[in-house]
Amino acid sequence: MPKNKGKGGKNRKRGKNEADDEKRELVFKEDGQEYAQVLRMLGNGRCEAMCIDGTKRLCHIRGKMHKKVWIAAGDIILVGLRDYQDDKADVILKFMPDEARLLKAYGELPEGTKLNELIGGGLDDEEDGDVNDYIDFEDEDIDKI
Template identity: 85%
Template sequence: MPKNKGKGGKNRKRGKNEADDEKRELVFKEDGQEYAQVIRMLGNGRCESMCIDGIKRMCHIRGKMHKKVWIAAGDIILVGLRDYQDDKADVILKYQPDEARLLKAYNELPDNIRLNEGIASVMDDEEEGGDDYIEFEDEDIDKI
């Protein structure tokens, strides 16, 4: 039987995100970069995103972020544009929700972008209308 030479298994590798608690500096876009919002995840380290300039692009998640930074639909990301392919880009950075709010406050993001926390509150307001539910009286139930 071979000796175990490692320091643990996959569960030890999972718990390496201790540095998430500390604040990091807000990164703004530079030349050749653009802000985008993820529309949907496609798998294989790719996602479809709508950039601020109005172009829908296929984005590739770089290897440094792959399986370390989890990206979901609705997240605000910073993408690096490609010179030779306008419809493809590379994900450079994922913004945390508080960083995305700061970008919106600095007018880096337009007002029509809805951040993650706004989606749930709008859905709750629609449910209060009660138009989707049908109420039956006792007489109706007896007829059925």
């Protein structure tokens, strides 16, 4: 049998995710950057995002974040705009949920932005108002069943 010459298996390469506990400084957008909300993940390190300026862009996740920072639909991200392609952008940073709430409180994100929700379906049932997803049956209808 060959000797093990490495320093460990795939779990060592993965590393520990200890950076979540630390508070980091809130990063605001600069020139050439924009806030966006992820609409859907496309695979291959790409996602489709709706930028705050109203443009839907195809975003590329940078290599430093790839397989280290997990991005899902509904997340608030900071993208770097391209001078030569307006319909494409690069993901620079993913905001944690508490950071996204702070951005909204500071007025960086518009008031209509829904945080921590999927864009398509929406997780909040209260936004429908009086519309219910169930059917009311009368006593007579139940007896027939």
